[in-house]
Amino acid sequence: MTSPTPLPTGRSRRRDVVQRPPAVFVVLAVAGLALFVVPLAGLLVRTPWSNLATLLATDVVTQALWLSLVSSLGATAISLVVGLPLAWLLARVEFPGRRLVRGIVMLPLVLPPVVGGAALLFALGRRGLVGGPLERATGLVVPFTTWGVVIASTFVAMPFLVITVEGALRNLDGRHEGAAATLGASRWTVMRRVTLPMIAPSLASGLVLTWARAFGEFGATVTFAGNLQGRTQTMPLAVFVALDGQRDAAVAMSLVMVIVSLVVLVALRGQWWPSR
């Protein structure tokens, strides 16, 4: 795991000292891990392996999986486009009420998703604050559409991107950017050539977390966007529906979600995180 030859930096030396963890820590860590592993084992024990393929090869499952992938990637893309600038503003610009703004941006992390979904409905529903005028002007109704799913997913997932990128920007050593600016680089060039490459690992992990949260999103979606196969019924909703009576199908779909999520999280961690 760690290189046997001592590296010259102070950080590595410290790592050697803590190489052997205290026994009590190991016990507690295993207990913590059990909380994650045992439910997975419960799922595996219930999995109907013999007819797994039949259970998964249905329109309900394929449409829900497709919808989940599309809407979670859409939410991730929107989060990147508007969340990155938001993180930059929060990290770099002093403005009155910044702490409040940061709190509002972080709110979906702690808010029950159902509350978020209800709030979205009061805002974007066809009798809502914005949704009402929108419908009268254009005839568009956001709930009960795939866009509604994307918006609900973005609402709950984007804070992961903002919080990760803002942290990275705050910890960034400003001297590199300063040097680039001194050498005549425009602000845009500094951002593109210095800042973004330096925060790339954090940005990548923020994007993965955002995607993962959006992929598993349930509460805000069912409250705001409704539940219709092929249009708003994502995998979590399909599992929720199947749990009432088609337990085998629900377990099979849950297993698919676990595998997809695990593959992405494990594969991308090796790729983008420093996996020392």
Place this chain on the structure above:
Amino acid sequence: MDERPRPDIRAVVRPAAGALVAGVVVAVAGCGAAASPDPAATSPGPAATVTGEVFVSAAASLADAFAEIEVAFEHRHPDVDVVRNLAGSATLREQVLEGAPTDVVALANAQTMAALEDAGLTDGPAVTFATNTVTIAVPAANPGGVTGLADFARDDLLIGLCIEGVPCGDLARQVLDAAGVVARIDTNEPDVRALLARIAADEVDAGITYVTDVASADGAVVGIEIPSADAIVADLPIATLADAPNPAGAEAFKAFVLGEDGQAIMARHGFGAP
């Protein structure tokens, strides 16, 4: 497949319906409240021996009627705390099949209860305590200009139904099939109260709910009678469970629902007599 009993899943949260969330809050609050076993208290009448917590799982359509029954029952048995767990009948069935400790189950149709009876989980056969039927439900202003079942095929309307497998969803589909209408559904809600909330909020133009739900919506929802629905009546069954943690309480609650006072409350909420 094998059904292993699981530990307490009373507080399983199905975050779909406001009414349901309230029900869970009640359930959680009830779990914390210790029963006061004080037989010397000022309990009138001969039935004062019933004490403790009575855990009642009731179909979402029973929310209002059972809220009133709870108050009346607790009034008669001051040492009893009724805890209501409200959800779609299918959800309740699954909870009980998974071993959720429950005293009384009251569901929206007989088929759903049959699964519990067949599994030997009920204490004897269930008893019908009320009947119900379905109606078209639209927002008070009827923005879609809905007049009958045929409007459910219109593409320009937002149509909501209960999901298949939930009694109100199955009844709605029966009614639509009988009328030869292919509904253009925009959302399938997990239970009837979730659907009712969408109609009351004017988020969908029409749905099919129970007659009793429309009555409970305080004017926010208007019913449009389905002439053929008279033929499609759901029998609502109630049963105590064989493994009821509080058998005496369960029996007393069931008797109360079937008795004069309980039946009067059911009738007042628009349910038909069994």
